[in-house]
Amino acid sequence: xxxxxxxxxxxxxxxxxxxxxxxxxxxxxxxxxxxxxxxxxxxxxxxxxxxxxxxxxxxxxxxxxxxxxxxxxx
Numbered sequence: 001x002x003x004x005x006x007x008x009x010x011x012x013x014x015x016x017x018x019x020x021x022x023x024x025x026x027x028x029x030x031x032x033x034x035x036x037x038x039x040x041x042x043x044x045x046x047x048x049x050x051x052x053x054x055x056x057x058x059x060x061x062x063x064x065x066x067x068x069x070x071x072x073x074x
Contacts, residue, residue, distance in 0.1 A: 018054045
């Protein structure tokens, strides 16, 4: 098994934080509970989460930048 890179570790931390998961609790139990919450919202016709960075993600503004590749002439 390969050791995770820094990017993998950072992504793992971001996903855990964004979903409000704790590394001290059973990850599968937390995931099951999240899936049950999502399923309940879907059954009610509610939107679970808007696209983009979750509102509760710490430092979300640091993830958004203005730099991008723009099409020439437009």
